[in-house]
Amino acid sequence: MHEIITLHTDNKGLYEFTSTAQQAVDKSKINEGLATFFIRHTSASLVIQENADPSCKNDLENWLEKLVPESSQEFTHTMEGADDMPAHIKSALTQTSITIPVIDGKLCLGTWQGIFLWEHRAHRHSRQIIVYIS
């Protein structure tokens, strides 16, 4: 069973979708299995991170922005804007697919874990994540 989760972003940053992901699992009525998440983009990615304290996701975003700044003069892939090539690099350094076991009908995330879309482009985007439950 698969479903497409569409998320709307308005700038760089982490967007949690744990409850939407769990709803897809609920709908599948699968009690024990695997939930695979796949993002269909190369300038946004997936990450599992702490969802308790917003300072954590802010620090993640700021650190990665500093590692891969837009201001770099080295990039040649620049037609779509200064934020595009750093977005591809940030995606390559994080995840395009994540698989989470489902046990007793629940994504078996740890106490502090949430699943996030990590948007690496500035401005508004609509992002598709396929969740496949089996």
Place this chain on the structure above:
Amino acid sequence: MHEIITLHTDNKGLYEFTSTAQQAVDKSKINEGLATFFIRHTSASLVIQENADPSCKNDLENWLEKLVPESSQEFTHTMEGADDMPAHIKSALTQTSITIPVIDGKLCLGTWQGIFLWEHRAHRHSRQIIVYIS
């Protein structure tokens, strides 16, 4: 079939658990399938790396420590100590889930590959990895 592997760590570094992982596959009696490993933490991660020469894992640890040093003044998520925010970043840069095909009852790792828990926190921790075999 799933199993929880609990590993005890006493400091930052890579802890191999390839033989424990293979034992879970043996126990499942699955001859051909997939073994998915999922770590239920955001300050420790999973990585497949060379397990022949200990210098490799030492160099990995030292390089990542230098990329994400505790001494950074930029972090705001600091309540749990100076090693906490770097641990989240290091986890985001490595893996929370890894899937390895099982063929002829064996994890089909390459000759030099081992599967490791990468602990990013100082001090002792108990870490849970779910292995799901199907």
Place this chain on the structure above:
Amino acid sequence: MHEIITLHTDNKGLYEFTSTAQQAVDKSKINEGLATFFIRHTSASLVIQENADPSCKNDLENWLEKLVPESSQEFTHTMEGADDMPAHIKSALTQTSITIPVIDGKLCLGTWQGIFLWEHRAHRHSRQIIVYIS
């Protein structure tokens, strides 16, 4: 159903194998399921990236080379040459396994997504990727 894809590389860089991957899916005759890719090496990795504009993969390669240069004096794991330890680090920062849902017999990649082997060693290598389709 599994298959081994063997790719020959002659230097560092990204090598696309999307069409070979789709051929394996075609051969399996699976209409809906999951395709898991697993690379059996620790100095080459997998990544999903933009396959439309070659400048993107060149910038990815150059950026990562600068982040993990061969010239570093810190490495102790140097017996196999100066490109070996950087190759392990680059592999740890990217992916060893990637899972892509299959829908209507097709890998459900986004419009601009391709799947690549990322070779991190200089000189010629032969690389094995296991594709497991279920």
